[in-house]
Amino acid sequence: MLDGSQNNDHYTNVPNPMPNPDALQEFSVQTNAFSAEFGRQSGGIVNAVTKSGTNELHGSAFWFVRNKAMNATPYFGATRADGRRADDGLKRNQYGATLGGPIFIPKLYDGRNKTFFFFSWQGTKQKQTPPVVARVVPTAAQRAGDFSGLGRTLRNPAGGTYANNQIPVSQFSPISQEILNFIPLPTSGNTITTAAANNFDDDQYLLRVDHQINQNNRLTVRYWDSFAETPAVLTSNNYLEGTSGRTWLNRSINVTDTHTFGASVINQFMVAFTRMDGNNVTPSSGVEHCQPGFQPFQR
Numbered sequence: 001m002l003d004g005s006q007n008n009d010h011y012t013n014v015p016n017p018m019p020n021p022d023a024l025q026e027f028s029v030q031t032n033a034f035s036a037e038f039g040r041q042s043g044g045i046v047n048a049v050t051k052s053g054t055n056e057l058h059g060s061a062f063w064f065v066r067n068k069a070m071n072a073t074p075y076f077g078a079t080r081a082d083g084r085r086a087d088d089g090l091k092r093n094q095y096g097a098t099l100g101g102p103i104f105i106p107k108l109y110d111g112r113n114k115t116f117f118f119f120s121w122q123g124t125k126q127k128q129t130p131p132v133v134a135r136v137v138p139t140a141a142q143r144a145g146d147f148s149g150l151g152r153t154l155r156n157p158a159g160g161t162y163a164n165n166q167i168p169v170s171q172f173s174p175i176s177q178e179i180l181n182f183i184p185l186p187t188s189g190n191t192i193t194t195a196a197a198n199n200f201d202d203d204q205y206l207l208r209v210d211h212q213i214n215q216n217n218r219l220t221v222r223y224w225d226s227f228a229e230t231p232a233v234l235t236s237n238n239y240l241e242g243t244s245g246r247t248w249l250n251r252s253i254n255v256t257d258t259h260t261f262g263a264s265v266i267n268q269f270m271v272a273f274t275r276m277d278g279n280n281v282t283p284s285s286g287v288e289h290c291q292p293g294f295q296p297f298q299r
Helices: 174-180
Strands: 024-030 045-050 058-066 090-102 115-128 133-136 191-194 200-214 217-230 233-235 238-243 245-260 266-281
Antiparallel strands (some): 024 045, 058 090, 090 115, 133 191
């Protein structure tokens, strides 16, 4: 939960992202004996509360770096020929900043002691060396219809067999011929190795405004947005070297009115809106040179 409202994706039954630690005032973890407001949960309850601005302007900045230059060599980690540690292929930069204080506009509005803001932003850039995969592709002879080295008789789907396992050019599929323009020749035997990048980017924004209506009534409005993306990759001259992309959007708006009626009675009225959205992104290389009327892949 975030500021007392749901922060879950109920479609996949997993929690949505949380703001960075510098944007949180506190959090609580309950593992049993839930009160009635948490009755629908069967596991633990994690409730994070975002920070509020104060009468003084305060801010922070952070940057976490993860790469080979700043890593110690693991005991079983690989080393290069010169004895230095090898690159493990993971580069991660996580950075952000926060700022909070009173809303003060000279000659227009003085929000000290009653109206406060708090803003937080975090960005994440992650690059990782992709795994190398071996793939079987047609040889130059096979692309010319010569399957004599196949080691078994090639059958004609229309009946019979092909002489010397040689497919006539007249039976070549124009679609297959076009696709082969985007699949390279084998580099060893009948295989090639492919490696498609799998990067990850994420940006998170939080804005909270608190207004003390009077001594007993406080209004809070909080906006939270997280957008993450794994870009789609497709090598223009090798369509086997590609991967689909993905986007994740998590947006939360919370409006809370807290009223103190006395020393023992407090009422909290809350309205919250949460949106989760994600798309699969197909790889694309922008094919421009296909035959008229033929498009094997859409832009």
